[in-house]
Amino acid sequence: MPDSRDVTACDWEREPDPSDSLRTFGAVVQALREHAGLSRVEFGARVRFSRHTVESVELGRRMPDESFVERAEEALGDTGALRKAARHLTRGEAGLAAWFRRWARLERAAVSLGTYECRLVPGLLQTEGYARAVFETRIPPLSDEQMETQVGARMERQSLIGELPNTCFSFVVEECVVQRPLGGERVLRDQLDHIVGLARLRNVSVQIMPTRTTSHAGLDGPLALLETPEGRALAYSEGQESGRLITDVKQAAVLHRRYATLRAQALTSPDSVGLLERIRGEL
Structure with missing residues (x-):
């Protein structure tokens, strides 16, 4: 039997061709901004994005979303150049760990996605x-450029929820995770508000696993699951500096059963939103 990390060669599993489209688009934005005599801070204020985001787009480290393109177009003369250039953008994978890229591509074709996290807020739910x-x-520390690349990739991946309204997204998160003030209380407040907002979407379910639970099916660690359009169940497990795509039918089935049990053990979605709001109110 092949190793569970190996998958049959399919179009959605092959490495994408390299593309310079992000760098080209970013160069156009930078040239137009400089021609307009705007600094990145000034331009960022006009398009309602941070200087860091503007820099990441201009350096080709971040995929601009539709709102960035439209606001930038308006701020830089409304010539139509950026809208036309944006049509040729190719999604890149810079900033994603090598072992995660295959899973990231599978996510975009999935009909359902499930995530259990006990370490930090799941990437798809994180604020910038x-x-x-x-x-x-x-550890070791990232350089400024590496930081921007990583953040850009994470924000780009989050476009999944908005772009796939017919895909069901489910999250089970440990209570201790949403109580940890990573980055400070202001960051946590914004993060909690963001999660509550996403939890109100029809295709998103967020459930909190109480710290004082007496039964827990996820003690083996974080877990990600998905179902392909063909009905194939896959799973992904991640640890220190490594990740494992699980395609073996029996192994994947076990992990899907564990996740179903986790959802039954966690607070309901309405109760989870109520808990998040209470935690937010105490900050």
């Missing part, structure tokens, strides 16, 4: 401030 706090704690 929280993501920065996560990467600032990395």
Whole structure:
């Protein structure tokens, strides 16, 4: 039997061709901004994005979302150049760990996604401030450029929830995770507000696992699951400096059963939102 990390060669599993589209788009933004005589701080204020985000886009480290393109277009003369250039953007994988890239591609084709986390807020739910706090704690430390690349990749991945309204997203998160003030109380307040907002979407379910629970099916650690359009169940497990894609039918089935049990053991979605709001109110 093949190793569970190996998968059959399919179009959605192959490495994508390298593309310079992000760098090209970023160079166009920078040229137009400089022609307009705007600093990154000034331009960021006009498009309602941080200087860090502007820099990441201009250096080709971050995929701009639709709002960035539209606001930048308006701020830089409304010539249509940025809208046209944006049509040729190719999603990159810079900033994603090598072992995670295959899973990230599978996510975009999934009909359902489930995540259990006991360490930190799941990446798909993180605010930019929280993501920065996560990467600032990395050992060895990241350079400024590495930091921006990592944050950009995480924010880009979050576009999944908005772009896949017919995909079901489920999250089970330990209570201690949403109480830890990573990055400070202000960052945590924004993060809690963000989670509550996402939890109100029809295709998103967020459940909190109480710290004082007496039964727990996820003691083996974090877990990610998905179902492909063909009905195939896959799983992903991550640890220190490594990740494992699980395609073996029996192994994946066991992990899907564990996750179903976790959801039954956690607070309901409404109760979880209520808990998040109470924690937010105490900060």
